[in-house]
Amino acid sequence: MPAPDVSAGVTEPPDAAGPRRRLGDRVGSVEVLAALLVLLIIFRDPLAGQLSSPRLQTWTTVFVSVMVQAVPFLVFGVLLSAAIAVFVPRSFWARALPRHPALAVPVASAAGVVLPGCECGAVPIAGSLIRRGVTPAAALAFLLAAPAINPIVLAATAVAFPNNPEMVLARGVASLIVAMVMGWLWLRLGRADWIRLPRRPELDSGSRGLAFWAAVRHDVTHAGGFLVLGAMAAATINVLVPERWLQTLADNPVLSVLALAVLAVLLSICSEADAFVAASLSQFSLTSRLVFLVVGPMVDLKLVSMQTGVFGRRFASRFAPATFVVAVVVAVGVGAVLL
Template identity: 65%
Template sequence: MADTAGTSRTRLDSSLLLALLLPLLLLAQGPVRSALAAPVMQSWTTVFVAVTVQALPFLVFGVVLSAVIGVLVPPFFFARALPGRPAAAVPVAGLAGAVLPGCECASVPVAGALMRRGVTPAAALAFLLSAPAINPVVLTATAVAFPGAPEMVAARFVAGLLAACAMGWLWQRLGRADWLRPPSRPEHAGQGRGAAFWGSVRHDVLHAGGFLVIGAAAAATLKAVVPEGWLRAAAGNPVAGMVTLALLAVVLSICSEADAFVAASLTPFGPTALLAFLVVGPMVDLKLIAMQSALFGRGFAARFAPATFAVAVTCAVLTGAVLL
């Protein structure tokens, strides 16, 4: 009886809320229609819809492939496939990211699973950074977002791989065991493969999709609201433009399967600044820092994220100077 009463109250509250909202929406439709008809809003809507529609198929495809790999490929496969020497295991793990699709949300737990299975942390961290940055879905999306510019795809691959390997070797050289809290709990414990697969898909689509919407809205706002002179002023200075887009990538936290379309919409900025956006985003953003703090400890994230940012920007600059 209590459950029935609770359900009735919920339905009553929902119906009452809807009854109150409908007259308000009817009264506000005139101002809302006028606001949407403004040139600024039309420009904003055009960019927002274009970025979202272009990026969404790659986002969904990448999430599904990531879930398939995370559920069907056993973690010990990677431990057996990597060389025993940590220095040699780092580039192999980095190159594995170019073969195995996965987004940022999936790379952190996969790296934790690799460490639990005995993979050296340096190699696991290289994979953590490379998998969302240079996997086939990301590179394909970049080619679609930058048609006729294969050098951008090549530069993203080279800079992403260099940054991932550099951070792996840096951790092997300077990292300390007490900075890293190894994960002890397996993901999807007690679930069947089907439940684990759909759980991973739902989680990644909701999280990555939400950040895609935020990123598309931010890109549309930059195009429609921010004065063109401001953007040109930041873009006119190579250092300021690069730093601006690198920091923007951290704040926006866009899924790597979709960030190329946002970058392509930032037309005032030069190719090296856009490359910094594409290299930094999959390796350092707010959601990644939070996930790394939860899985490996705050002390690890406080050291790893700033170092990765500096290395990613440096690799983007060096690669851009050669390839772009």
């Protein structure tokens, strides 16, 4: 009796050797880096002349400053995001947050007090919260509140404004109100199909340790790329906007508020450092500078870029403009009362 053909019904992968050869023939990051180094050596003299330009030096300084401020907190947020995604069971969030979404929003907003970090780290954390079953309204409220009301940011604000301690209270109150209003607005007007979280197959790995580090690598690469784009845009705006425009705008109360709101978006300074920039803008009123401090951690170029990468373009194109308007209105109102 002939032995059964065990290969029957088994489909061989098409040209298994072919894909391996094609993958080996692809140009990788090492080859690209080597080519760039060769080009830098060849064109080192003309490049050295260009790098000595004052405008380019300013651009480089701003770009490096944004990256140096943001990267540590991005890494912190990525590690916390991966831990939430891999180690925290879904049942925890059901117990930690109120079941009613409208009540979960203020609780999630207040949770920002206990998590020091900036907007760079809050974006991946919010994405992980949504993946773990947290209602998007609560996750988005946390996304806006955490960078603005955590102890590090409030302490930095107190140091930057030693003669105006009311600025600390005004910033905390205004930021908390904006976060809750945007969470409730999402409950009322938001749509689930506006959020397009990327597929994360690495989170389904059998080993939690492997899944954790795979999630860290993914988030650092993904969010870091958008952070670089945002930092480049902020540096470019810094070079192109003449400083003399600021003094002209400061003389008009309405234009000064709008100018600092837009400036906060363009500069893209991390929330741990923006208070010192606001304090240096002494030609502007305290209310205008409060607008700068409230808008910046919630809507800036790098944050919008990262939101686009994590939640999708449809989300960012709606959420960022709405947050900008609410932040300006609330900050002006709180400034009128407390400052």
